[in-house]
Amino acid sequence: MVLSVENLSKSFGKNKVFSDISFSVNRGEIVCIRGKSGEGKTTLLRCLTGLEDADKGSIIINDMFLCKEENSHIKYAQKAELVAIRQEIGLVFQSFNLFPHMNVMENLLEAPTFLKKEAAETIRKRAEVLLKRLELEGKEDSYPFQLSGGQKQRVAIARACMLNPSVLCFDEPTSALDEQTRAQISKIIRDLASQGIAIIIVTHDNAFVDEIAQRIITMKDGFITVD
């Protein structure tokens, strides 16, 4: 189990988004979380990736606690530990959120360079390999505004992968794409899964779910049913 969620709950004020969510994901699995808009799928994803704090429950990644229940309060990991744990889970945004003032290579290099865990040469080589695998060769010096939607998505994927996450989350990956690029993203996701990365996809694109999901989690009224 690379990711384990136990009894997770989240509310915004009086508005209960979801409660008592439990599930787990294994290495190389492709899990789709589906449900209608507004059912809380995206909020769940944001809790997993650290953009939101959950109210109750625990999230365990690679046997490390991102958060857990202690004395009936939720307690989050702190500082360096927190940063290290959160690096294990990456996110590809629905609107990609590339840095517009940096070219493709700079977008990729930014986070690993800042976190300083490897030599610059090593980081750069990894970036080049990733770009090649994602068919972005030759685009190192291009800026996001010069890329197509599909290309931007692949840059976003590459950027997230630069931190070597164990889990990679996708928020509505097919919403902005046409048929042809959908096929391409399917292939890429399967490719990533085959390298051992656990994939969590939040989507309301049922056709895409049918095509790619190994497991399906459905969210409705703040609860989930696992297939």
Added chain:
Amino acid sequence: MKKNVFQTIKLAVLFILMALMIAGCSDGEQAPTETLTMGLDDTFAPMGFRDEKGNLIGFDVELAEEVAKRIGVTMKFQPIDWSMKETELNAGNIDFIWNGYTITPARQEMVAFSKPYLENSQIIVTLIDSEINTKADLSGKNVAVQAESSALDAINTDPEVAASFGKLVEFSTNNEAFSDLEAGRSDALVVDEVLARFYMKQNGQENYKVLEENFGDEEYGVGVRKSDTELLEKLDKALDEMKKDGTYDKIYTKWFSEN
């Protein structure tokens, strides 16, 4: 993030304080004798202004330097904005207002004046070939004056004549008023005699005519704080001496030769 912001502010404030201290250091060397400061508008010819080398010259400047010698102080000259003169005096930034400072009842409420040291009138100036010779001739004519000047005040003490003008145009400087006269757009100009004589000397006295009638006489004095009674005594004494021993006349002739 907030910590960083506060740090930035602390650095910035430190920087500002440093800049201030450096700026503040530049003026402040104490002379061995007592130093008094004379405040003036250093663009006010001929009373206190700059020559082509940037040195401070003028009738009032020379009088002040002479007085300083006699009462045994070093006189420092501080350029100020004329509209702030009483504020500067009462704030203690300057000790004398000495710059063609006309004695008026309103000003006497704010400062203490020395005995008058120069007489001035509000004269009427026209071009040499003008047909205007009396105040009555100004009826229906265009008259120029400097805005917010004692010349304008003087005109307003004679409302019948003022109403008879064709037009009364106010200019921000006397130079502009003179230009308008020379261009023929204004027929006459009302101005401090002291200023007018200086300007006419610059541009050739023979081009102008000064009417016999005028809009009133006034006197220049030196302004000091009301609390500085001892200083005022010394000042008046020094000016008296200068008038008696001919120093005053020497300086006067240098700046104001008769037309």
Added chain:
Amino acid sequence: MEAKVLKMLIPMALDGLKATIGVFALTLIVSIPLSIAVAKLRISKNKIISNIIGMYIYVMRGTPLLLQLMFIFFGYYRVPVIGYAFSREQAIFIAFILNYTAYFAEIFRGGINSVDVGQYEASQVLELGKSHTFMRIILPQVIKNVMPSIGNEVITLIKDTSLIYILGAGDILKAAKSVSNAYAAFSPYIYIGFVYLVITAVLTKILGKIENKYNYYR
């Protein structure tokens, strides 16, 4: 006559230029970084801080710079704010810096707010840390957004430097006045007008170059 005028004007103008450029440069150097910090405080979730800063910006933008100069230099002994009397130079710098920081802060606030929240979230997910995110991701985008407005204020600033006359200080405009009164001539004002035009042209060119530098992407 013009020769005499120029002979007096040129050295005085060069001297006045020191004040004009000095006030201009020091104000910019301190105000711009300071205003970024103030803008962040203005956006702060802490209501007390945000409101205090809002008050400061309101007062500085709501009163004339001329009045602020007068108040800071002359006002101290009526309003016992501090027991310390500022020198003319100090009052000038304080007034200009406080005033322009407020204007720049509002510009930067608008610029910061217009950066997509997705940029913050992407940075967060990439573990870039708050201060690194601001300096490397957010601020460069903000600068591109606000350059035209900043440029406007910069051009206004060089003209505002002439306000130092109220504290008796001499800049290039006062040099014109001195020479004009000494020779009963109007031409010094015309020459100095040209000087302002030249300075503004140079500034506009520089600002244009900076704006272009940020136009490598859309």
